[in-house]
Amino acid sequence: MIKQKLIAILRQAVEDTQQQGRLPLVRLPEVSVEHPQDQGHGDYASSLPLKLARATGSKPLAIAEAIAGAIVPSPEIDTITVAPPGFINFTLKGDWLARQVDSILVADDSYGNIDLGCRQRVQLEFVSANPTGPLHIGHGRGAVLGSTLANVLAAADYSVEREYYVNDAGKQVDAFARSLLARYQQQYGKADFEMPADGYAGSYVIDLARELEGEKATILAKSETSATEYLRQLGLERMTRQIKADLEALGVTFDVWFNEQSLYDDGQYQQALSLLKEKGYIEDKEGATWFISTALGEDKDNVVVRSDGSATYFATDIAYHYNKFIERRFDRVIDIWGADHQGHVSRMKAVVGAFGIAPERLQILISQLVTLRRGEELVRVSKRSGDIITLREVIDEVGADACRFFFLSRSADSQMDFDLELAKQQSLDNPVYYVQYAHARIASILRLAEQREIDYSDGDVSRLTTEPELSLIRKMLLLPEVIEVVALTLGPHRLAYYAQELATVFHGFYTQCRVVSQDDEQLTKARLKLVAAAKIVLAKTLHLMGMTAPETM
RNA sequence: GCGCUUGUAGCUCAAUUGGAUAGAGCGCAGCCCUGCGGAGGCUGAGGUCGUGGGUUCAAAUCCCACCAAGCGCGCCA
Structure with missing residues (x-):
């Protein structure tokens, strides 16, 4: 660099x-x-x-x-x-700049990669929505942030693992299972079966119950307890499968799907709490078991085991982070949480410190609230109350590329409106098309060169001397720096800005410089090399963002 | 009340983490198609960087106070 x-x-x-x-x-x-x-x-x-x-x-x-x-x-x-x-x-020297075109062509899709991370093992945990309902737009933001960061960190020579934490053991899942049973009974059994007070009222639960019609004989024959247990497994499985599919539609995949339940099964839960107890951070009082976070400078202590003996979400998260740092020994852990988990950040870091791990090794990224808008109409999203606009509906409506770019064009810690009208507009208002259009335009030039059977492999880049050409090269040389700064600041939104700048400089070059020309074969070859290099950089940037780089549009 | 985040052009957002005259997109006022994709290019107008102090060669950026918005402050997750 x-x-x-x-x-x-x-x-x-x-x-x-x-x-x-x-x-x-x-x-x-x-x-x-x-x-x-x-x-x-x-x-x-x-x-x-x-x-x-x-x-x-x-x-x-x-x-x-x-x-x-x-x-x-x-x-x-x-x-x-x-x-x-x-x-x-x-x-910088013009001839040196020109020579970088050849370097980029040689590097090809590894161009931009840097050796910042030295193969350090980083775990990136994101989305991790409860498997009690479909993903909404806020989860989409976390998913895009996380997957893009994972791509960038990998390009910066970190060894990255992407993980989804499946909360399959908590009270929420119980409520979900009881809701599902209620809907099932209402549909196929007792019509007056009451929904639990803490239940999930969304219509997707009814849909899910209908999907399980074939199980009627099995479910209705069971006692309420065992029917709930049965539906719990079945519902969990279905929801998880749907979540996985929705994320794939957004171009997001994970290396590991980690089950909360396994923390109990493998004894990590006990080990983690014992370790904290040993260090004097666990106390029994008021009938419950507490983590004494005040001993670590926190405002208040937190319950880990309720008076009824059940573990809180905080307790399993303690065990989970014990697993990440002590058991799996990641060098760094990055968690991406929604804004509603803000208050959880400092005590989680305190826990890590209590384990004897430097708290800086845990980084928590908070992605702020997303409000969904359709023109003027504002739609708040909430899982428990009634109907929601799902992430899937948004992806289907605006497309995965536009969806990803939209999320990436704002920094994680600013709230954003997601305007469906705007995101799906295939017009100037929408920067997604502007950037992809630049790539398609280059592809078109290269197709023309191929048609005319121009072999530009021996093109002499020293012919690239004009301002539009050198500006384009200068911008292309910025990619490694962008990757570096994104990896250091965990701010992938810079990629979106870079992509637009690169596209702008390319379009400027395009209008000023004829590439495939009859009158100067040498210049044509040199410029073909330049646009081929620009295509590599543009495609790399789009791919880091998890977007497609279309040959035609 | 306390904690976290945010406040920058009419709108949506940047600003390489303290650097030189604060930048983009949209919108607005104009201009450019006998050439590789006009889904493009060019020019212009538009700013008390929420307010007031402070720190220093230098502040949108750091510190203090205040104002406004969002989120959190459960033996929910």
Whole structure:
């Protein structure tokens, strides 16, 4: 990555300056370069002299000049200038930029990959919706965030495992099973069978009961208890299958589907609580068992085992994270939760700390609320009360690509309106088509070249010298940096912005530069190489976002 | 009341985590098709960065207070 190279060059220059005695031997702040907003300032800039000014007591401009003077020439750098109040600006060489086209073509779909993660094992747990109902739009946001992050982390050389935690053991599942029995009875047995007060009122429960018509003989013959148990298994199985299918429709798959129940079956639940007890964080009081989170700086303690002996959701989550860190030994764990779990974040980190694991190894991403809108009409989504617009309906209506892009065009921690009208518009209003259109356009150019039997494999990229061409290359070179920043900040929305910028620069190039031309065969070949490289970068970006890169539209 | 998140152009959102004149898309006012896909390109107008203090060479970004919105503060998940 050119950015890293520049940083290394800068660091070397500072050391040389110090050794020559032209700069005091002070501890270096983190050496960094950034992209100036103003193109006139060059491709990269560093404010290092400004940061060194205080520690050294000299004028930033003088420091900048000393460092700039010590930079040894390199094939990448064209000019180095010093600008007030103390910036060092770098401009890249045009012929070096042009040569990167060949590098991208060689790298092909591995272009953009970086070695940030050093094969560290990262677990990404996301969606993990209760298998008591269909997924809604909020789950979709988590699913898209998670799967995109997984793609990016993998491209950044992390060893990634995607996991869905299936809550198949809690009270919610009981309520679901009892609701299902009620609907079943109402349908095929006693019409006046009452829905439980804490039941799931959604019509999908009725649909599910109808789907199980063939089981009538079995179910109606059972006692209420065993019928509930039977429906619990059956309902769980059906719901999980449906959730899996809905996620696949959105292009989201998992490596592991982890069952909550297994935490009990494998003894992890007991082990985790024993460990905390051993460390003095578990106490019995008021008839229940508590996790003493106040001992770790939390506002209040939390119940782990209810007075009736049953485990809370928090207790199994403790066991689950014990499993992640102690049992499976992940280097890092990233959980993606909905905004309604906000309050759970700090105590979960406290738990991890109590295990003796550095809490930073657990990162929790909160995805804020999504409100669904159809033009003016606002629709709030809630699983327990009545009918909902499911994720599946949204995917079917607007398409998986548009759905994914929409979720990715906002950062996770800002609330968003998902406007169905807008997302499905196949027009200028919809950036999805703009980006994919750029890819299809390139594909079309390459088809033309093929038709005319132009072999551009020997194209000479040094013919790429004009501003639109070099701008396109500059933008393509940003992909590794985007991957890096997304991996570091866990903010995949930057990909969506990058995709749009890349498409914009390409369209600009396209209108200014004829690619396949009769009058200059060499230039045609060079430009074919350029667009072929642009296609690789665009496709890579789309694929990281889990979207398709269409050849035609 | 306490905690977390958010507040930036008419609208929807960015801002490389403290850098130079705060940027995109849509919308608005105009302009560009005898060429590879016009689902495109170009120009312009539009900003007290919620408010008020503070920190420093430099603040949308960090600190404090306040205002507004959302979420949470269960022996629900």
